Amino acid sequence: MEFAVDFHIHSALSPCGDEDMTPNNIVNMALLKGLDIIAVTDHNSCSNLPAVMEAARENGLMVIPGMEVQTKEEVHILCLFKRMEGAMKFAEIVYNSLPDIKNNEEIFGRQLVFNRLDEVIAKEDKLLLSSTVLSVNDVFVLVRGLGGICIPAHVDRQGFSIITNLGFIPPNLKVKTIEISKKLNPADAFKKYPFLSKFNYIISSDAHYLQDISEREFFIELDCLSVSELFHKLDGLY
């Protein structure tokens, strides 16, 4: 069966995320658009995941706990976890490895944490838009150890991409799945970077606004809607 997915969505916790990107708004917009599975992936934080997961449970949407981490090489990597515990443990490690730079709300925007009723319960003061001290290698080891999978984000983009910053995808990482940005169609991406064709790929929205969340446009083939099926697929096991 084919399932419509969007694994790259920012909430209002990401400073660049619109303040309408609340847990219930994201979940309900995803349902309106007819998506089957989404992931909410804020920059270097998972603080809105508890509320997102609760909203998802109440409304009947499958949400994968995730984060878009920024490594010390300024590479963005989507990290998806089978379980919340893995995501929250990783979030703690990432938070402690971020430099202590205070967010300037006028420049970057507010970093809002919500409860399941979409009420603002906290504002993150530390700027989430900076590089952790973790290297790409560190991130892959940590995430795998916590039952997650790493997907290099928007590899075809000029900024924050593993190819732009590191020249090529380091073979020792054993990457299975990459994200191609929405701006490029896969055929053009493979033409520009022929070596990408050996990877599985996903196309997700990188939405910072509700209207940018994907339609039913990118699909993953699974036998049934299950987390383990999905991770097997993303891990290139079949």
Place this chain on the structure above:
Amino acid sequence: MLVKDASDKIGLKLLAGVAGVGKELTGAYMCDLLSWVMSHGKKGDAWITVQTHSNIIAVAALLELSCIIVPEDIEVPEDTLRKAEEEGIAIFQSSLSTYGLAKELYRMGIE
């Protein structure tokens, strides 16, 4: 000029890749985006970069750069040093900034 002569004059600290210090240093390049370096660096360039991922060694070997200099005393991970040793790419550390290193190279006649 040889890599070892330049490093002696500036006072660089060799971290790995001693086999590469006899290479001819003919130019310099400064950039931290490896994709950019791959398409713009030239053979013989000394490359100054804050990136320390082991991919820098592959890029230096591919372009036949003369050496890599890491500024501002940035630590270089073990696997990068191992690769430098394997590939014979001299990798140095310096307390100077990228600009400071560029000035030193310029003074030595690398224009």
